[in-house]
Amino acid sequence: MARITASVFTSHVPAIGAAIDLGRTQDAYWQPVFKGYEYSQQWMKDNKPDVVFLVYNDHATAFSLDLIPTFAIGTAESYAPADEGWGPRPVPTVVGHPDLASHIAQSVIQQDFDLTIVNKMDVDHGLTVPLSLMCGQPGPGEGWPCPVIPFAVNVVQYPVPSGQRCFNLGRAIRNAVESYDEDLNVHIWGTGGMSHQLQGARAGLINKEWDLAFLDRLVDNPHGLAKMPHIDYVREAGSEGIELVMWLIARGAMSDIDSPAPVPKVAHRFYHVPASNTAVGHLILENQ
Ligand code: DHB
Numbered sequence: 001m002a003r004i005t006a007s008v009f010t011s012h013v014p015a016i017g018a019a020i021d022l023g024r025t026q027d028a029y030w031q032p033v034f035k036g037y038e039y040s041q042q043w044m045k046d047n048k049p050d051v052v053f054l055v056y057n058d059h060a061t062a063f064s065l066d067l068i069p070t071f072a073i074g075t076a077e078s079y080a081p082a083d084e085g086w087g088p089r090p091v092p093t094v095v096g097h098p099d100l101a102s103h104i105a106q107s108v109i110q111q112d113f114d115l116t117i118v119n120k121m122d123v124d125h126g127l128t129v130p131l132s133l134m135c136g137q138p139g140p141g142e143g144w145p146c147p148v149i150p151f152a153v154n155v156v157q158y159p160v161p162s163g164q165r166c167f168n169l170g171r172a173i174r175n176a177v178e179s180y181d182e183d184l185n186v187h188i189w190g191t192g193g194m195s196h197q198l199q200g201a202r203a204g205l206i207n208k209e210w211d212l213a214f215l216d217r218l219v220d221n222p223h224g225l226a227k228m229p230h231i232d233y234v235r236e237a238g239s240e241g242i243e244l245v246m247w248l249i250a251r252g253a254m255s256d257i258d259s260p261a262p263v264p265k266v267a268h269r270f271y272h273v274p275a276s277n278t279a280v281g282h283l284i285l286e287n288q
């Protein structure tokens, strides 16, 4: 059977992608950010997954106010990097895993979560920046290290899903993966966040104390964290801090107090401010 062995949590700031693409990673401003991912890039090589299930949000790129799926699973063969206004990022096309993605769609929908099925979509910084941070920049002619199943969550236009629903969905995804016949090592990533607000009177808001407590609770008490209402995210972590509900999907797919395995091991933890307007947070958890 397939198994989820690890989860990765990381912010997705578009300027990080630009810093990589423009060769600026060793600039004084960016160097501390990329230093936090040196361990992670080696970890990816040492723990190479067969498939990454990548939970992220689209930023009105593939979707728009015309069409707002709450949860959308990519079942396509491939996904092109999107043009977000400066041309597509010079990174490889993302290769999908249509067979596992279709199985997960079938299983998760039968567990009463209504997913939108996406057979054609471009992927924006929400997906490509986490891949760049974890995998580095692929050389000419190289692809990403493994297939990726994109899973887009609406955290842009209210109403957005609750933390509890995201956590429960993660558990359904875990069941789905474990009912797939082929032996596959699957990693699940939760991306976006941490505290940031890009607009309005509180633009530039960062809340380090709250972010660090979120990281602690995500590891030790995800059930309690899942109960946190939206207003707390927005008040404490800014209007775009709501992206953090996506981390609960990945955490819900890992072992927890209701499964026989113990709490996952923290392989790596990193936090840094500033990166553009966002507090960069990052965790790697391994199921034991
Ligand atoms: C920034 C952060 C985001 O999450 C995003 O989607 C766009 C911009 C920023 O910090 O600049």
Ligand code: FE
Pocket (backbone or CB within 6 Å): 012, 059, 126, 192, 193, 240, 243
């Ligand atoms: Fe974002």
